[in-house]
Amino acid sequence: MTITITKDKILDALKHVRYPGTGNDIVSSSILQNNIQVEGNKVTFSLFFEKPNDPFAKSVVKAAEQAILTYVGESVDIKGNIDVVFKENQKPQITSILPNVKNIIAVTSGKGGVGKSTVASNLAIALASLGYKVGLLDADIHGPSLPKMFGVEDAKPFLEEVDGKQMIIPVEKYGVKMLSIGFFVDPNQALVWRGSVASNALKQLITDGNWGELDYFVMDLPPGTGDIQLTLVQTLGITGVIVVTTPQDVALADARKGVNMFTGEKVNVPVLGLIENMAWFTPAELPENKYYIFGKDGGKRLAEELNVPLLAQIPLVQGIRECGDAGRPIAYEQNTIISIAFQELAEKVVDRVDFRNENIEATKKVEMQK
Numbered sequence: 001m002t003i004t005i006t007k008d009k010i011l012d013a014l015k016h017v018r019y020p021g022t023g024n025d026i027v028s029s030s031i032l033q034n035n036i037q038v039e040g041n042k043v044t045f046s047l048f049f050e051k052p053n054d055p056f057a058k059s060v061v062k063a064a065e066q067a068i069l070t071y072v073g074e075s076v077d078i079k080g081n082i083d084v085v086f087k088e089n090q091k092p093q094i095t096s097i098l099p100n101v102k103n104i105i106a107v108t109s110g111k112g113g114v115g116k117s118t119v120a121s122n123l124a125i126a127l128a129s130l131g132y133k134v135g136l137l138d139a140d141i142h143g144p145s146l147p148k149m150f151g152v153e154d155a156k157p158f159l160e161e162v163d164g165k166q167m168i169i170p171v172e173k174y175g176v177k178m179l180s181i182g183f184f185v186d187p188n189q190a191l192v193w194r195g196s197v198a199s200n201a202l203k204q205l206i207t208d209g210n211w212g213e214l215d216y217f218v219m220d221l222p223p224g225t226g227d228i229q230l231t232l233v234q235t236l237g238i239t240g241v242i243v244v245t246t247p248q249d250v251a252l253a254d255a256r257k258g259v260n261m262f263t264g265e266k267v268n269v270p271v272l273g274l275i276e277n278m279a280w281f282t283p284a285e286l287p288e289n290k291y292y293i294f295g296k297d298g299g300k301r302l303a304e305e306l307n308v309p310l311l312a313q314i315p316l317v318q319g320i321r322e323c324g325d326a327g328r329p330i331a332y333e334q335n336t337i338i339s340i341a342f343q344e345l346a347e348k349v350v351d352r353v354d355f356r357n358e359n360i361e362a363t364k365k366v367e368m369q370k
Contacts (some may be wrong), residue, residue, distance in 0.1 A: 016042065121220070274310055
């Protein structure tokens with residue numbers, strides 16, 4: 001039986017397709033573009049997505065194809081005829097040092113022991129799982145822990161000549177390119193370096209690393225507000241900072257200092273948000289229970305006080321520690337409560353970076369007066 005294909009029939013069919021991120025149908029949410037073309041049985045149109053590499057784009061295309069075949073007719077020639085368009089809204093933060101890196105994110109904390117490196121590693125993996133090109137720098141010179149967390153302690157990055165210059169090839173695992181001073185020193189020996197030596201070593205990892213094209217360059221900073229932080233803001237134009245804390249008052253006091261350092265007049269790096277780690281303890285045998293060992297909602301209150309977004313409250317779960325110790329960060333696992341939490345964190349970070357790039361000029365390197 002011959003069917004009559006009209007634009008109205010196509011529109012009615014596509015009203016059954018919803019975007020998973022919001023639950024709205026693709027017609028009312030303007031994902032469907034006003035360019036439906038019908039030529040005999042062949043139908044073409046475009047779908048528009050705000051984020052480059054939108055994680056739901058492929059599933060929405062498939063759902064749109066199926067909706068037309070179901071509600072209009074199986075003879076419609078639609079498969080492969082839907083064009084996907086992304087909004088190019090990530091303005092590259094161009095620097096002379098990393099010209100092919102779009103966004104540089106520093107993950108920092110006011111004090112040690114709050115899970116900053118755990119957050120940085122899982123965030124990087126979650127961003128990579130969304131389809132972005134991600135680099136990770138272990139800038140915690142005196143306490144490099146990322147090689148252990150990624151299970152690459154024995155890796156030895158090698159040199160490769162690129163355009164006449166010897167470059168360090170990052171170690172790649174879980175879709176993330178990574179460099180750490182831990183690859184170049186004896187892990188059993190304490191690293192006793194003066195500030196200037198440590199800063200120069202960090203600069204070399206940045207400038208001599210063959211990072212290639214990256215959407216996100218995540219840096220795991222050492223705790224506190226010292227030489228390394230100063231070196232980084234003088235070396236790179238950092239897109240934004242994420243501050244990690246626990247709900248404990250001692251950690252909150254130091255987190256407040258960290259925020260104030262980056263937002264101060266001399267440094268002036270935007271704070272993308274705050275993460276409250278170890279927000280509560282949930283035992284595996286009682287997954288519905290929450291025990292507020294370090295206090296309740298301390299990070300949430302600090303975020304409200306400082307007028308910065310609260311990006312996530314991450315619980316204290318045994319699996320996070322076990323996966324990190326085993327060299328397989330939990331964000332790489334599929335469909336666990338915590339891996340989903342880190343994926344949601346990554347999506348929020350992408351949104352915050354997009355918002356920051358649309359509304360604030362690119363961060364400039366800090367020029368210190370002598």
